[in-house]
Amino acid sequence: MNNYKDFEVKDWLEDLKFRRWVYQGESDLFFKNIIENNPHQIPVMDQAREILLSMRGELDILTETEVGARVSEIMESLPGADLPHFQWWKGNWLRIAAMLILALGIGFGLYKKRGAFEDIRFSLAEKVKPRKVKHMRITNQTDGIQLVNLPDGSSVVLKPNARITYPDRFENNKREVTMAGEAFFEVVKNPSRPFFVYAGSMVTKVKGTSFSIRANEGDDEVKLVVKSGIVEVSAIETKDIQTGREPKKLLLKRNEQVTFNQKNKSMTARILSKPVLLDLPVEKQDFEFKRTPLSDVFILLEQTYGVVIRFDINAISNCTLTAKLGDEPVAEKMDMICSVVNAKYVLRDGAITVISQGCD
Amino acid sequence: MSLIPVKHSEILPEAYLVTRWRQFCTGDKSAFAEITELNYASLYHYGTRFTADRDLIKDCLQDLFLAIWEKRESLSDVAAIRPYLFQSLRNNLVRRNRRQSVFSEISGNEPFDDISPESDWIINETDQLTSSRLRQAIDSLPKRQKEALYLKYYENLSYDEIAVVMGLQRQAVANYLQYGIQKLREQWHHAAVFLTFLSSFFCF
Secondary structure (H helix, E strand, O other): OOOHHHOOHHHHHHOHHHHHHHHHOOOHHHHHHHHHHOHHHHHHHHHHHHHHHHHHOOOOOOOHHHHHHHHHHHHHOOOOOOOOOOOHHHHHHHHHHHHHHHHHHHHHHHHOOHHHHHHHHHHHHHHHOOOOOOEEEEEOOOOOOEEEEOOOOOEEEEOOOOEEEEEOOOOOOOEEEEEEEEEEEEOOOOOOOOEEEEEOOEEEEEOOOEEEEEEOOOOOEEEEEEEEOOEEEEEOOOOOOOOOOOOOEEEEOOOEEEEEEOOOOOEEEEEOOOOOOOOOHHHHOOOEEEEEEHHHHHHHHHHHHOOEEEOOOOOOOOOEEEEEOOOOOHHHHHHHHHHHHOEEEEEEOOEEEEEEOOOO | OOOOOOOOOOOOOHHHHHHHHHHHHOOOHHHHHHHHHHHHHHHHHHHHOOOOOHHHHHHHHHHHHHHHHHOHHHHOOOOOHHHHHHHHHHHHHHHHHHHHHHHHOOOOOOHHHHOOOOOOOOOOOOOOOOOHHHHHHHHHOOHHHHHHHHHHHHOOOOHHHHHHHHOOOHHHHHHHHHHHHHHHHHHHHHOHHHHHHHHHHHOO
């Protein structure tokens, strides 16, 4: 199972999770943790990393926008719409075309007045940008906790009545969500796409961490406690209009709490002995397992995240897990567990179904 | 709450992809669009290993996806989707090259290895490889070995899937991979001097 400390170069090369770390930067905390606990592994991991990078060779990647454009091109050159299915690409182009015609009309009107033309070009550029983003809004109407999986794989645990709004796909350079109520976040590490949480008049910026927020509507205060990583909080305005100064920012580490006053935008920080704000099981859980029966692991995850995990108790009766899972989102935790016990899982309609061949 | 599509094809559960593939085979255009979108970037990257001609790769990809749409009904028994797409792109690139090779006088004997005369399996100078010896080592490997390593370690394909993509026997794939890894590791021992310098990379 998890005998990383004895790994040789070839073991690292064969380790899918390690490869994803090298190539995609996933599970960064997990591997930093391994390095910290096993410094003798550094040269071995280094060698494996170099070999993997040499296998990949020069990185020549397309942006999401470019891929999107290519796909549209392909979809448009398909022979006639012979089957009446949902055609998202058409609706979108129609809308853009309609906007263009409208904009041209306005442009022509304004052209006679010259001066206004410059300004309109700016707003036009913004509007013509292909937008097929749909906003999802989820409110936990149950009595218990509810798990929300974001499009980037991050997890949010909502307490009753808490609400989150997010796009069905995040932008290329940032991930933005809006929330109200009480929630716990586990954010997928991705330094090139910072993750922003807007709650009341406070904005929180992270790159990949876990933390709790309490932002109940009507309250004067928003509170945030960090479970892992580093979090940056500030007031929502970008600049103080009168003084022209940037708003004050506060950096918080593990076990630190900030209280944000919505009225005067002041922030007070303090250190807690435990990173608990909302009294959620997930805040206290360190996910450390030693030869724990897999069914117990699943039951713990169910309770911690309020998610249903379906599994065949007989099939996994011989499986145990020894691992420290840390603060990865649920999907990453499941990836990891499944790679260790040689199983597969499907996440659908908020429930996880595990298919396992069993363990020896 | 419903399933939210994730961008990287690797994160999506296999079962979901298989379902979408089946829907595509029965003529579902939204499933087809999603399959195209999920696989485009990695197929493109694979294409850049063969040729520096980006437009050629894009043309081949367009042909590939239009072709699979045309014959969608006959594709419902394709079990391994990604290997099938990789194999098709490879064949497309090779076929295009044969046509071009009439003019550029490339020998037709081992066409896979010489699709573009100037750059195949490019390892760029700007890549962050700290060990130049390792770069030399990978450059010195036969192209097919490099390709097998790429498919196994970067694209996570199995031996059988690589065999399908490259049109080889499974055993040949195993040999390529074993020999390739061995060569790269040997090279490392020569480059051991760099180690202390490199390990600073991890200490932040």
